[in-house]
Amino acid sequence: MKLIVTDRNGKVHTLDGREDWSAMEVIRDANLPMSAECGGACACATCHVYVADGWVDRLVPAAQQEVDMLDFGVAVQENSRLACQIKMTSDLDGLEVTLAPESL
Ligand code: FES
Numbered sequence: 195m196k197l198i199v200t201d202r203n204g205k206v207h208t209l210d211g212r213e214d215w216s217a218m219e220v221i222r223d224a225n226l227p228m229s230a231e232c233g234g235a236c237a238c239a240t241c242h243v244y245v246a247d248g249w250v251d252r253l254v255p256a257a258q259q260e261v262d263m264l265d266f267g268v269a270v271q272e273n274s275r276l277a278c279q280i281k282m283t284s285d286l287d288g289l290e291v292t293l294a295p296e297s298l
Pocket of ligand 1: 218230231232233234235236237238239240241263276277278279
């Protein structure tokens with residue numbers, strides 16, 4: 195399945211997602227800049243992404259821990275999610291996200 199990622203320079207990368215990997219793992223495996231400091235434990239908010247229109251409602255809703263952690267994110271928007279909490283499945287083939295800024 196494909197994961198389409200726009201980096202902070204506006205460049206679009208089409209990545210090969212792997213079933214059961216998180217979007218964060220796919221992004222880091224492609225060496226795109228995402229610090230993901232906690233390694234996917236939903237404890238840092240440095241894997242913050244914006245989910246493209248049309249995809250937000252297709253994701254499993256954020257658990258309370260993710261909602262709470264997003265409070266620590268930078269420039270959080272309605273379509274913000276933590277990439278480590280998005281599990282890649284065939285339903286998400288073609289998912290589009292944009293890397294959020296790490297600082298303002
Ligand atoms: Fe830390 Fe996602 S990697 S919250």
